[in-house]
Amino acid sequence: MSPRSTASVESLFELAKTVIDPELGQNIVDLGMLTSITISDAGEVNARVALTTVSCPLRGQITDDLRRHLARAPGVESVEIEISTMDPAAKANLMAIARKSAQVQDNTSIPLQTKIIAIASGKGGVGKSTVTALLARAMAARGLKIGLLDADIWGFSIPAMFDIKDARLEASGTSSTWSISPYIAKFGEGEIRIVSMGMLTDNDEGAIMWRGLMLSRAVQHFLEDVDWSGIDYLLIDMPPGTGDVAMALARLAPRTEVVVVTTPSTAAAKVASRMGDMARKGHLRLVGVIENMSYFDCGHGEIFNLFGTGGGEELAAGLGIPLIMKLPLTPPNRAESGSIVTGSTTSVSESFADLAERICTDYAPLISMTGCSTRMVSAIEELLGK
Numbered sequence: 001m002s003p004r005s006t007a008s009v010e011s012l013f014e015l016a017k018t019v020i021d022p023e024l025g026q027n028i029v030d031l032g033m034l035t036s037i038t039i040s041d042a043g044e045v046n047a048r049v050a051l052t053t054v055s056c057p058l059r060g061q062i063t064d065d066l067r068r069h070l071a072r073a074p075g076v077e078s079v080e081i082e083i084s085t086m087d088p089a090a091k092a093n094l095m096a097i098a099r100k101s102a103q104v105q106d107n108t109s110i111p112l113q114t115k116i117i118a119i120a121s122g123k124g125g126v127g128k129s130t131v132t133a134l135l136a137r138a139m140a141a142r143g144l145k146i147g148l149l150d151a152d153i154w155g156f157s158i159p160a161m162f163d164i165k166d167a168r169l170e171a172s173g174t175s176s177t178w179s180i181s182p183y184i185a186k187f188g189e190g191e192i193r194i195v196s197m198g199m200l201t202d203n204d205e206g207a208i209m210w211r212g213l214m215l216s217r218a219v220q221h222f223l224e225d226v227d228w229s230g231i232d233y234l235l236i237d238m239p240p241g242t243g244d245v246a247m248a249l250a251r252l253a254p255r256t257e258v259v260v261v262t263t264p265s266t267a268a269a270k271v272a273s274r275m276g277d278m279a280r281k282g283h284l285r286l287v288g289v290i291e292n293m294s295y296f297d298c299g300h301g302e303i304f305n306l307f308g309t310g311g312g313e314e315l316a317a318g319l320g321i322p323l324i325m326k327l328p329l330t331p332p333n334r335a336e337s338g339s340i341v342t343g344s345t346t347s348v349s350e351s352f353a354d355l356a357e358r359i360c361t362d363y364a365p366l367i368s369m370t371g372c373s374t375r376m377v378s379a380i381e382e383l384l385g386k
Helices: 009-016 059-070 088-105 128-140 212-224 244-252 266-281 311-319 346-363 372-384
Strands: 034-039 044-051 078-085 115-120 145-150 170-173 178-181 183-187 190-196 233-237 257-262 285-291 323-326
Touching: 009 034, 009 044, 009 059, 044 059, 059 078, 115 128, 115 244, 128 145, 128 183, 128 190, 128 233, 128 346, 212 244, 244 266, 257 266, 257 311, 266 285, 266 311, 285 311, 285 346, 311 323, 323 346
Parallel strands: 044 078, 115 233, 115 257, 145 190, 145 233, 257 285, 285 323
Antiparallel strands: 034 044, 170 178, 183 190
């Protein structure tokens, strides 16, 4: 016989608050979507979720996230989730929340169906910017239009990754309706639209000595004043840690989802867990963990774990999110192009093509505008005259 569960209904509701509706940037408990939870003496959990429509395209994502987080509770043996449709009162409450969300989000040109993914880490040196740049290229190679925002204002590196030397951001339009045009790099049938502080400074080796308010304003301009129309994904290369930029992003783009990058080092994983905690406190959905520089393959059948083992698994387990992929340590070949992105070896390209496939298909797929919350927010936008 299974031992008596030590989880309470109250503790399960608290765990459920880590499940975020990415369109509205709120947890499913506060949104009124999780209507009840029961747990038996044998540790069998039953949760009831109400959606605006049973055909909601986020149904699978929400139920998978909820099942994974509830299963973390001590003594839980199984999780069953029942789906129903919201009653009129619950829909009215959700409409009020969606109205507030629309007022916050509509200062940008980012389409509602666009997935916003922040690539973040707890500390520097884990290869986060390289992962962001190569993932953007792999996603563009799938025929997608990718926005790439270099939010590391102090330590920008994306222009160097793409060997962009002389490009400058330019604004167009009138004094009342103007926008910044991003730099566009073509890759196959797709493209990457790039914005970075490095495209605004004349000296890419000079220090940018800005305090918190200036950093937040820079991110705000990059989100609100850049023409992001038509993109499928917006990847945001975050600065390390949980400071001003991370907090500003949670406020300015509440439907952002977060991928945490770490290395096999358990020490790095412990620091990265703080980024996961910050995302939760900012009501941002955690997509999963990428373990970078996981191993070195010498090409002769032998694998070397140069930075230890277990960091990615430990971080993913601690946050209750999936380990998306382990990326090998493979130095890019920049001899010809000078660019990490265009000069990458075949093995690097194949690894990131696999990563792009997993993210676009399994972990953060695009959603249809016929979805439940998106349709609601779109209707509100029309009412507000946005």
